[in-house]
Amino acid sequence: MKDFTVILKSLWHSKTSPLLLVLQIAVTFTIFVNAVYMVMQKHEKVTAPSGVNEKQVFSLFINLQETGEARVAEFEQAIRDIKGLDSVDNAIPVTSVPLSGYGRSVDIGYGPADEDKLTSSGYYGSNYDSLDTLDLQLVAGQWFERSDVSHSFFGARSGGKVVISRALAQTLHPDNWRDVLGKTLYVHNEPQQVIGVVDDLKAVWSFWRLFEHAVVSPTFEVRDKVGIMVKAKPAALDQAMLDVKGLLLMTPGRQIDKLKPFSQIREESYRTDVAELQTLQLVLVGLLILTMLAIFGQARFAILKRRKQIGTRRALGANQFQVLRYYMLENFIVTLVGVVIGILCAVLVNTQLVSYFGLAPVPANYLTAGAVIILFAGQCAVFQPAWQAARVSPALATRSV
Amino acid sequence: MLSYYFKLAWLSLRKTPLLSVLMVSTIALGIAAAMVTYTVSYMMTKDPLPAKSDRLFTVQLSSWGPDQPYLMVDGQEEIPAMVSYRDVRGLKAAAKAKQETAIGLFKIMSRAEEQNRRDAQMRMIRTTHNDFFSMFQVPFLYGNAWSEQDDSSGNPVVVITKALNDELFGGANSVGRHIVLGESLMQIVGVMDDWFPIPRFYYLSSQAYQDPEALFVPLEYQINQQIFSHNDVTWSCWQDVEDVDFSVFIASDCIWLFYWAELESAEDRADYMDFINAYVDEQKSAGRFARENLSRLFTIDEYLRWAEVLSNENDMAVWLAFAFLLACLLNCMSLMMNKFYGKGSEIGLRRAVGASRNDICWQFLCEAFLIGILGGVLGLIFAQLGLQLIQQIFTYLNVTIMQMDLKIMLMTLILSVVTSVLFGLWPIYRAAQIQPSSQLKSL
Numbered sequence: 001m002k003d004f005t006v007i008l009k010s011l012w013h014s015k016t017s018p019l020l021l022v023l024q025i026a027v028t029f030t031i032f033v034n035a036v037y038m039v040m041q042k043h044e045k046v047t048a049p050s051g052v053n054e055k056q057v058f059s060l061f062i063n064l065q066e067t068g069e070a071r072v073a074e075f076e077q078a079i080r081d082i083k084g085l086d087s088v089d090n091a092i093p094v095t096s097v098p099l100s101g102y103g104r105s106v107d108i109g110y111g112p113a114d115e116d117k118l119t120s121s122g123y124y125g126s127n128y129d130s131l132d133t134l135d136l137q138l139v140a141g142q143w144f145e146r147s148d149v150s151h152s153f154f155g156a157r158s159g160g161k162v163v164i165s166r167a168l169a170q171t172l173h174p175d176n177w178r179d180v181l182g183k184t185l186y187v188h189n190e191p192q193q194v195i196g197v198v199d200d201l202k203a204v205w206s207f208w209r210l211f212e213h214a215v216v217s218p219t220f221e222v223r224d225k226v227g228i229m230v231k232a233k234p235a236a237l238d239q240a241m242l243d244v245k246g247l248l249l250m251t252p253g254r255q256i257d258k259l260k261p262f263s264q265i266r267e268e269s270y271r272t273d274v275a276e277l278q279t280l281q282l283v284l285v286g287l288l289i290l291t292m293l294a295i296f297g298q299a300r301f302a303i304l305k306r307r308k309q310i311g312t313r314r315a316l317g318a319n320q321f322q323v324l325r326y327y328m329l330e331n332f333i334v335t336l337v338g339v340v341i342g343i344l345c346a347v348l349v350n351t352q353l354v355s356y357f358g359l360a361p362v363p364a365n366y367l368t369a370g371a372v373i374i375l376f377a378g379q380c381a382v383f384q385p386a387w388q389a390a391r392v393s394p395a396l397a398t399r400s401v
Numbered sequence: 402m403l404s405y406y407f408k409l410a411w412l413s414l415r416k417t418p419l420l421s422v423l424m425v426s427t428i429a430l431g432i433a434a435a436m437v438t439y440t441v442s443y444m445m446t447k448d449p450l451p452a453k454s455d456r457l458f459t460v461q462l463s464s465w466g467p468d469q470p471y472l473m474v475d476g477q478e479e480i481p482a483m484v485s486y487r488d489v490r491g492l493k494a495a496a497k498a499k500q501e502t503a504i505g506l507f508k509i510m511s512r513a514e515e516q517n518r519r520d521a522q523m524r525m526i527r528t529t530h531n532d533f534f535s536m537f538q539v540p541f542l543y544g545n546a547w548s549e550q551d552d553s554s555g556n557p558v559v560v561i562t563k564a565l566n567d568e569l570f571g572g573a574n575s576v577g578r579h580i581v582l583g584e585s586l587m588q589i590v591g592v593m594d595d596w597f598p599i600p601r602f603y604y605l606s607s608q609a610y611q612d613p614e615a616l617f618v619p620l621e622y623q624i625n626q627q628i629f630s631h632n633d634v635t636w637s638c639w640q641d642v643e644d645v646d647f648s649v650f651i652a653s654d655c656i657w658l659f660y661w662a663e664l665e666s667a668e669d670r671a672d673y674m675d676f677i678n679a680y681v682d683e684q685k686s687a688g689r690f691a692r693e694n695l696s697r698l699f700t701i702d703e704y705l706r707w708a709e710v711l712s713n714e715n716d717m718a719v720w721l722a723f724a725f726l727l728a729c730l731l732n733c734m735s736l737m738m739n740k741f742y743g744k745g746s747e748i749g750l751r752r753a754v755g756a757s758r759n760d761i762c763w764q765f766l767c768e769a770f771l772i773g774i775l776g777g778v779l780g781l782i783f784a785q786l787g788l789q790l791i792q793q794i795f796t797y798l799n800v801t802i803m804q805m806d807l808k809i810m811l812m813t814l815i816l817s818v819v820t821s822v823l824f825g826l827w828p829i830y831r832a833a834q835i836q837p838s839s840q841l842k843s844l
Contacts (some may be wrong), residue, residue: 252584255509271796274792290430298735
């Protein structure tokens with residue numbers, strides 16, 4: 001460690017270029033840590049499970065041409081016909097399709113008035129079969145009875161039963177989410193009894209703050225345009241989609257819209273996030289390359305300038321390893337100063353981001369990991385120039401002194 | 402003399418190949434990042450119809466109901482961007498503009514006549530007047546726009562895009578063949594060539610970066626057929642029209658159409674606005690348009706800014722990228738500093754044998770220039786690779802957004818040369834300060 005003071009003295013002696021490097025490292029570190037954290041969060045978001053059986057489920061919307069009671073019968077028949085197909089396992093009516101961007105949200109609270117509103121949630125009006133069709137996991141309470149299913153034109157009637165997602169239960173009862181069972185919840189200002197909680201069901205907008213809130217009601221909505229979700233038999237998704245389309249189009253005037261496998265809905269829902277994620281990753285790689293180039297270039301020419309000095313040191317008995325160590329250590333010190341300033345900047349920038357954009361604060365381990373990565377990258381970049389320096393012949397010093 | 406300096410510069414670059422590669426690639430990286438983001442931002446915000454941008458207007462009317470304003474923005478009353486069918490009829494009948502068209506939308510199952518029923522697809526159908534195609538300079542691959550006659554009687558004719566023609570007819574000339582919309586047979590009169598106006602200015606701002614619809618039919622056809630996709634298109638009413646039939650809907654003040662007018666020249670704008678005001682007054686006296694008259698005309702640019710398609714927030718990424726370029730240039734500058742410093746003895750010698758400070762400056766300027774050119778060329782290559790990558794990432798955006806035109810390529814080179822020379826000035830100045838005597842000692 002006797003080199004340490006020597007290095008500090010020599011850095012202090014010619015400070016311009018190390019200072020430039022320190023600044024560049026600090027800036028890089030600031031951007032780097034914040035960007036990595038954003039990448040991680042986005043990555044977590046786009047890979048999170050949707051709660052729905054993605055391999056087997058597809059959805060579509062159709063028009064209903066009858067009116068009144070005949071329309072109910074028309075829709076029930078359509079669902080029965082679809083369920084009767086060989087390639088189809090189960091089918092349900094839905095008011096919204098999760099993640100599709102097409103659907104509705106409802107106000108949630110423990111009272112009928114607007115002031116009682118506690119939060120909002122995605123809403124799914126469906127029927128008894130939705131547990132099986134979507135492969136939802138019931139984690140508390142119980143599922144609907146077949147007799148709970150009712151018809152409506154819009155929304156659930158008062159006095160019905162609902163099942164909610166665990167995330168919504170946790171918002172309502174942060175201490176013990178199971179407390180929600182049996183409570184009377186006002187969904188869109190209509191009282192509903194909560195009888196069960198499902199593990200994971202999302203709303204329709206992936207960018208929504210309350211994306212994980214969902215309410216399922218056994219209310220079969222019969223409007224002029226209605227949604228259907230279908231669970232195909234295992235490995236029969238494509239066939240089932242063809243069969244359903246063919247079946248429905250046998251009715252003249254039938255329109256089929258948004259016929260898509262759930263995997264496609266999911267992909268479309270996250271495509272801006274995925275694009276942002278990939279762009280951020282590119283930026284990160286560019287930044288790292290730039291910083292390594294900078295460290296490499298600086299080190300190389302700092303060393304080139306000091307060839308004679310190195311030669312002299314070698315002539316005075318320093319071995320190759322000592323020279324190598326000297327320059328690695330010098331780089332380590334410069335990078336470390338950059339990283340320390342960088343950590344301060346990163347925290348400052350992050351607090352700004354947190355207060356302006358509502359981002360989550362960067363955890364401390366990201367700062368540590370970022371510091372280690374930058375220090376390691378610096379050591380990698382400086383190794384070759386330092387190695388070159390170590391191989392400077394002692395004779396060089398004697399030549400022109 | 403200059404060619405001699407270039408030769409020296411080239412030799413000097415060759416002498417330290419690694420350093421040269423470092424400097425050139427650092428600049429190239431920065432230039433590429435800056436130009437990729439600039440290209441995307443430039444292409445997304447450029448004028449989609451430069452030939453007519455000052456004489457093409459969308460008409461917005463103060464047609465909302467008496468009880469409350471359409472929208473309040475920062476305490477100011479805002480009027481809707483869309484107009485009612487009733488007003489489209491009124492404006493079109495007056496025929497005050499050189500060309501004018503309404504623009505609407507519906508959704509229906511469509512297929513080629515030869516296709517099986519079950520191959521039908523739900524597609525968005527653009528409804529408009531025949532002026533649409535000439536006003537917006539839509540190129541045709543086969544056939545033409547439909548006729549005035551088709552417009553006024555709402556004949557079952559359709560213009561399709563090249564993409565749909567490729568999909569349904571394998572790219573063959575399909576004029577005269579038929580497409581089934583819902584249950585009706587439509588005759589194809591024209592096939593559009595590639596046409597992607599960016600931003601797509603003529604309809605809702607939320608669709609500004611979507612490709613045009615695949616099928617275009619006369620507005621009167623939609624009216625005749627009484628098709629309205631109230632679940633799938635944007636529309637708004639100030640009076641209650643729940644469960645009314647189609648004829649009541651189109652006779653109401655419900656808004657669902659855009660209206661565009663092309664004038665002979667930009668100077669006619671005031672006259673046309675007078676006409677619009679006169680139209681509003683006429684409607685007022687007939688008992689409609691109860692609100693204060695805030696009706697207006699917007700050019701494409703004015704409309705896109707009002708609808709916040711073009712906003713300064715888009716420039717954020719460009720600023721960031723140029724900050725990245727600055728970091729690269731600073732890095733390159735310190736490399737040059739080191740390099741020119743390392744050439745102290747050579748400078749000393751040249752000065753000692755008679756070169757002036759000026760000569761030294763010129764010599765190093767040539768070197769900086771050379772670095773800039775090489776950095777620019779490499780940067781251009783990097784930028785192309787970057788744009789390719791971006792195309793892979795943003796597959797849902799039209800590729801024309803992610804392509805450099807000649808102007809941007811030239812700008813890239815110029816930017817690279819100018820910035821490298823600029824950031825070379827300080828190192829060059831420092832190099833020129835080296836005294837002949839100081840270096841001679843050590844030779």
